Amino acid sequence: MTTMPARESGKGLSRDAYADAALDFIDAHGVEPLSLRALGNQLGVHATAVYRHFDSKNEVLEAALQRMLERENVQIPETGTPREQILALLRGLRDAFRAHPHMAIPNLTLQDEQATVEFVRYALSLLEQMGLQGDDLVVAYQMLETFSVGTNAYDWGEYPEGLEGRRRGRRLVGHPAMDTASRSIETMTEINDRAFELAAEALLDAVERLGGVDRSAVGVTGSRDRG
Numbered sequence: 001m002t003t004m005p006a007r008e009s010g011k012g013l014s015r016d017a018y019a020d021a022a023l024d025f026i027d028a029h030g031v032e033p034l035s036l037r038a039l040g041n042q043l044g045v046h047a048t049a050v051y052r053h054f055d056s057k058n059e060v061l062e063a064a065l066q067r068m069l070e071r072e073n074v075q076i077p078e079t080g081t082p083r084e085q086i087l088a089l090l091r092g093l094r095d096a097f098r099a100h101p102h103m104a105i106p107n108l109t110l111q112d113e114q115a116t117v118e119f120v121r122y123a124l125s126l127l128e129q130m131g132l133q134g135d136d137l138v139v140a141y142q143m144l145e146t147f148s149v150g151t152n153a154y155d156w157g158e159y160p161e162g163l164e165g166r167r168r169g170r171r172l173v174g175h176p177a178m179d180t181a182s183r184s185i186e187t188m189t190e191i192n193d194r195a196f197e198l199a200a201e202a203l204l205d206a207v208e209r210l211g212g213v214d215r216s217a218v219g220v221t222g223s224r225d226r227g
Contacts, residue, residue: 013043015053019063023071026064026102036060063105068103072096076119082126083204089119090148090200097152101159104152131211140207147203155192160185163192 017164021042025034035057041090054060074092076085092125103111132140155163172183181191 006061013045013049014069015063018043018050018053019067022060022064022188023067023100024043026061027100030102031061031106034060046180048078058110065103065107065110068096068100072099076122076126082129083208084142085125085144087200087204088121089123090144093148094155094196094212097156101156104156104159108153127207127211130208132184135209140210143203143207147199151192151196151199155189155196163188 004070022039025042027038034056036050040050040058041227043050050060054063070079072092072095074089074096079085080088080194081117092142097107120141124137126142127137130140167188170178180187182188197213
């Protein structure tokens with residue numbers, strides 16, 4: 001692990017600079033070895049300089065999460081139906097964690113309003129446009145959040161080692177379909193991506209039903225390939 005000679009003050013380094021360095025560190029080494037001291041070493045400053053911006057490792061992780069969303073340009077598009085906009089956000093989050101898989105597990109427990117509150121507000125607004133209100137609105141949001149956070153943690157957590165472990169386990173099942181799907185990390189990832197797409201569409205179908213929309217009655221289909 002390469003470090004720089006330590007400078008005392010860290011003068012001129014912004015909170016964003018620390019967050020960028022933390023995200024780079026996590027991408028390279030994972031979350032476990034990250035500490036405020038390690039982050040200081042990464043930037044060539046003493047740990048006391050890092051403590052001026054962050055009180056704990058969790059705060060560093062939250063800042064790194066926000067920088068990840070900014071770097072990967074995760075946002076809700078301004079055009080399209082509410083359903084299409086929500087689906088675009090789910091896909092954008094998935095692609096961000098695909099690019100930064102070590103952030104997927106911490107995202108299960110991080111509660112950084114600065115990173116996510118605008119997404120929550122906008123998603124609730126879109127769900128209201130889909131006819132959701134009251135408890136149904138909260139249930140619909142919870143469904144989508146649980147699905148997004150859970151699938152990202154399951155599919156990208158400790159990637160590729162975590163997926164390789166599941167690949168070996170599925171080959172023990174002895175079913176030909178499992179053997180074919182789990183012949184490589186690449187085929188497993190393709191299956192996971194397909195499962196994500198189908199499940200996201202099914203969840204949004206359920207959200208629309210909560211909002212009083214019967215898609216079969218209006219002849220609308222949601223599934224599509226991401227060619």
